[in-house]
Amino acid sequence: MPQTYFVMFETSPEPGSAIDSRIDGALAHVWVLESDPTSAMIKASYKVRQAGWKIDKVETQPVAVDRDDFKNKDLGLKSFDECQQDGLSLVFVGYTDAEELHTDEPQPVPVVSEINLHEWLSDQKKIKDGGKCLFYDVTESCCEVIDAHSIQRGQALSSIDVDGYVYSPSLSFGDIKKSKGKASFARTHINSFSTFRGLCMFHDNLVFQAIDNAPLKPTDEQAFLYAYRSILKQLSAKNFVVESLRNQLSRFSGSTATRAFMENSLKGNGMGQQYLEREKSHFDESHRRGNFSDIRYVFFRSKIAPTVVFSGGFFPDWGFNGEPIQDLGDFTGDRSSMTFSFAPTEDSWGFLFAWHRSSDEVCRYFISTLQQSIREGQNLGNLLFQLVVKGCENTAFSPTWIEALNDDQKSELIEAMTYGSDLLKAPDGSYLTGGLEAPPDWEFTGVEDNLKRKNSA
Numbered sequence: 001m002p003q004t005y006f007v008m009f010e011t012s013p014e015p016g017s018a019i020d021s022r023i024d025g026a027l028a029h030v031w032v033l034e035s036d037p038t039s040a041m042i043k044a045s046y047k048v049r050q051a052g053w054k055i056d057k058v059e060t061q062p063v064a065v066d067r068d069d070f071k072n073k074d075l076g077l078k079s080f081d082e083c084q085q086d087g088l089s090l091v092f093v094g095y096t097d098a099e100e101l102h103t104d105e106p107q108p109v110p111v112v113s114e115i116n117l118h119e120w121l122s123d124q125k126k127i128k129d130g131g132k133c134l135f136y137d138v139t140e141s142c143c144e145v146i147d148a149h150s151i152q153r154g155q156a157l158s159s160i161d162v163d164g165y166v167y168s169p170s171l172s173f174g175d176i177k178k179s180k181g182k183a184s185f186a187r188t189h190i191n192s193f194s195t196f197r198g199l200c201m202f203h204d205n206l207v208f209q210a211i212d213n214a215p216l217k218p219t220d221e222q223a224f225l226y227a228y229r230s231i232l233k234q235l236s237a238k239n240f241v242v243e244s245l246r247n248q249l250s251r252f253s254g255s256t257a258t259r260a261f262m263e264n265s266l267k268g269n270g271m272g273q274q275y276l277e278r279e280k281s282h283f284d285e286s287h288r289r290g291n292f293s294d295i296r297y298v299f300f301r302s303k304i305a306p307t308v309v310f311s312g313g314f315f316p317d318w319g320f321n322g323e324p325i326q327d328l329g330d331f332t333g334d335r336s337s338m339t340f341s342f343a344p345t346e347d348s349w350g351f352l353f354a355w356h357r358s359s360d361e362v363c364r365y366f367i368s369t370l371q372q373s374i375r376e377g378q379n380l381g382n383l384l385f386q387l388v389v390k391g392c393e394n395t396a397f398s399p400t401w402i403e404a405l406n407d408d409q410k411s412e413l414i415e416a417m418t419y420g421s422d423l424l425k426a427p428d429g430s431y432l433t434g435g436l437e438a439p440p441d442w443e444f445t446g447v448e449d450n451l452k453r454k455n456s457a
């Protein structure tokens with residue numbers, strides 16, 4: 001259960017920040033809803049710096065507080081209540097030698113930042129708690145959206161967790177900044193890992209029973225459902241990004257450079273959203289008719305206990321030898337989509353590529369570049385592992401495995417996890433070549449597919 005922590009810092013304006021230059025310093029009062037004092041401290045100090053202030057001293061370490069502590073303090077009470085609403089509230093009480101700024105009462109200094117983080121955070125929370133059921137036939141039950149798991153908790157996550165926890169890549173704005181532009185590992189409970197608010201309970205159960213309650217054989221239906229769920233999760237995440245960007249832009253009043261960057265980002269994400277909606281409509285149509293044979297899959301079987309589980313999808317851009325596959329900068333044509341999933345089997349697990357027949361041409365070519373790479377002596381496990389780490393945030397690592405890695409292995413993994421997170425960096429056509437050293441369980445004993453099926457319709 002999160003509780004309210006109060007933290008206080010002595011701060012001074014960061015040189016070059018937008019804070020009134022006549023202000024010498026301020027006491028930053030922070031109320032933050034967090035699960036523990038350490039997380040409270042990290043979040044509070046990050047937000048203070050983000051607002052343009054340098055922390056000179058920690059005045060009060062995080063202490064748990066309740067509403068009564070601020071009973072007779074207007075500003076304190078207001079901030080405490082705001083924090084319950086938005087998860088965080090900040091008040092800077094400034095001091096200055098400039099006479100014209102002097103007042104009888106201590107005055108809060110406005111929080112200055114190009115993007116209003118306070119609004120932004122509360123926005124994120126509102127959108128995240130919202131969501132909608134993306135199933136094609138809307139029924140009354142659809143208003144009860146749940147935190148649907150995109151990776152099964154019972155069959156998959158619980159096979160690698162330690163005390164209910166796994167490690168996953170964190171590419172959140174805050175964590176990236178903290179780790180100096182790199183991704184980092186977040187310790188996450190399997191109850192909340194990889195969930196998305198894109199299905200109601202009724203449709204989640206109805207549609208995905210055949211994979212949630214049975215190991216992969218594989219059948220067409222199972223492969224179809226793994227891919228379908230990946231598309232729903234991707235679309236749900238994209239909807240979230242687009243809505244959040246729209247909200248931010250609607251009240252943005254910062255520099256034109258930042259506005260242009262945000263508008264560009266909205267345009268790119270909006271296109272991605274359209275492509276995913278089109279992809280989903282192909283799956284919807286097949287599902288409605290019960291045409292599971294519209295799925296194409298390639299399945300690599302392993303017999304060793306897993307250490308990494310994942311579920312992702314992407315628009316293939318480059319092959320495993322750097323072959324150009326689709327130009328993602330070109331928004332004029334259609335776009336083909338590929339999914340890949342960890343799938344539990346009767347005797348262990350396997351790696352499942354699956355795509356709709358409408359994406360067949362591109363995806364077959366993508367798979368052929370994998371075959372070519374293996375013929376040239378590359379290791380299959382390493383190639384697939386690299387694809388997962390570079391192409392998919394929705395990945396959980398076994399804590400036992402991560403903690404046993406040496407520093408070099410760890411930084412190599414972090415480097416790969418960071419790929420794609422820098423929005424200003426051009427895509428690298430060779431990102432799938434070579435291969436990252438995979439965990440020992442990425443050894444495959446067999447491959448099965450249904451590619452003999454030709455597109456007739």
Ligand SMILES: [Zn+2]
Nearest residue numbers: 133142200203
């Ligand atoms: Zn529904």
